[in-house]
Amino acid sequence: MNFAEEIIEWYQRNKRDLPWRKTEDPYIIWLSEIIMQQTRVEQGTPYFNRFAEKYPTVELFASASEDEILKLWQGLGYYSRGRNMHQTAQLVMEEHAGYFPKNYDSLIKLKGIGEYTAAAISSFSSNEARAVVDGNVFRLLSRYFGIDTPINTGKGKKLFTDLANELLDKSQAGKFNQAIMEFGSLQCKPKNPDCLSCPLQAACEARKTNRINELPVKIKSLKIRERYFNYIIAQKDGQILINKRGAGDIWENMFDLPLFETEFPSHAHDLIRSEKFISCFGEKVKIRSVSAPVKHILSHQKLHASFIEIESFSDRFLSERSWFYVGQDELEKLAQPKLIFHFFENFHKLNT
DNA sequence: AATCCGGGGGA
């Protein structure tokens, strides 16, 4: 058996029962593919089920507001995916008459759809012969062929994409693509792959040369930025002051609290005497409580957040247009990053 | 080409 036959044979016997494999509807496949980007199947599946149930057609998805999409996306991360989906759904309604594209060349033009996702949707929905190259495929091919070209360079991406397209069984592109990813995910795992049970072990170059743990090669240049977030809890008449975040930073268009970011850790008592703080809340502010510092890790940032509950503040000076008061019911409808909704879970428990 | 964009889980 050749490579394609081996992995397809393996796939038939070992595939998982995933909900989005039961359809050829390009809209539903799109939903699943975007949700699964950089996301484990176990983490993304509940989100897929909720989205597919609430928005069974692209028309219903397009009729939702961005706020609604982000709220349903809450907790999954990489929120630009949700914002891009919202744009794409509306464009599909307007320029594709509500028919979600099935061919690669149309798909690749859509916001949030790159080479991987266009290949996945086109092959799964219409069997177009485009090989998918995701993290699983990079790993499997680099090991099987013993290729140490870094996978996160232009050269590496082209090399592995060309290779995958040569291996592709064009008569059943969709099944081949499912198979190669599933194989990489379950059999050729990143750590401690079970080579003894692997049907490709005899021909695997990494196994022959004992380089399983060194492949694939990836250039790492991750510099983490440390940031200090001082969040203000300001309540009035049972409502709480909320901030809608803007563009150009993390969590775009999502909701958090009035934020005073400092370059270094700062004490609440110093913060409330700062010029900027006073210009917002006045000079007579008292501190009711200060939370223990909370660490929150993002892919490129390490946030140190503290939550400062204030009283006796004046909001005559509230110059920030993005701040507004909401009650409990409204708050629960707002899309919040995990750091924030996790804080509120504890905060409400304390206040009830 | 390099950097940014979340959050979770395994070792």
Next chain:
DNA sequence: TCCCCAGGATT
């Protein structure tokens, strides 16, 4: 801790 996950957009 470090690495990786059904990646893509921006600079």
